[in-house]
Amino acid sequence: MIEKIKLSNPRQLLDLDQLLPGGGENRFEIFYSGTTLELDVYYDDENSSAGEIKKSIRFLKVSYFLKQPFPGYSFFSCKDDGDISMLGSLVEYGYSDIIAMQQGKELSSGDKHYRLFLHSVGVALYVVAKSVEV
Numbered sequence: 001m002i003e004k005i006k007l008s009n010p011r012q013l014l015d016l017d018q019l020l021p022g023g024g025e026n027r028f029e030i031f032y033s034g035t036t037l038e039l040d041v042y043y044d045d046e047n048s049s050a051g052e053i054k055k056s057i058r059f060l061k062v063s064y065f066l067k068q069p070f071p072g073y074s075f076f077s078c079k080d081d082g083d084i085s086m087l088g089s090l091v092e093y094g095y096s097d098i099i100a101m102q103q104g105k106e107l108s109s110g111d112k113h114y115r116l117f118l119h120s121v122g123v124a125l126y127v128v129a130k131s132v133e134v
Contacts, residue, residue: 004077007113009094010086014134016116017088019055025120026052030067037062037127041118057090061130063111064098070117070124081115090132091115098128 031038037059042052059065068074078093080086096113114127 002075005075005097007076007078007093007096007115008080010078010080010091010115011094012086012089013092013114013132014057014090015088016090019134025118028118028121028123030125032062032065035061035063037065037129039116039125055134057116058133059114059127059129059131060133062127063102064126064128066126068124068126070119070122072122072124074124076115076126087117088119089116090134092132096128 025041025043027042029040029042031040039057039059041055041057043055045051045053066075091114093113093115099111099113102111110130111128112130112132114129114132116125116127117123118125
């Protein structure tokens, strides 16, 4: 059995249920350039017939990211990820094995581990970066 990467102490940064309409996202696109990862989430505007609207989440100075199916097998283990109130959120973990392994390396100082589940399209995105902007 493969040992999972441990994460703990998740903290909600953004409730996607407040950002996106009740129907959730239609699709997403990921762009990675230099050290910036941009996630564009598209959804239907419930208040007009204008079509799709885009919200962007930008991760800066990214050192690692992984996109995987959700629900599905995960390489990560966090007992607190079962908290239903956190499932629809952009989360920052207080502890990450990845960051702990990088401690002492100049390039990794100040990194944070983020997680985002996009339920409607079945994707989990894990990102290690210096910061995030919405």
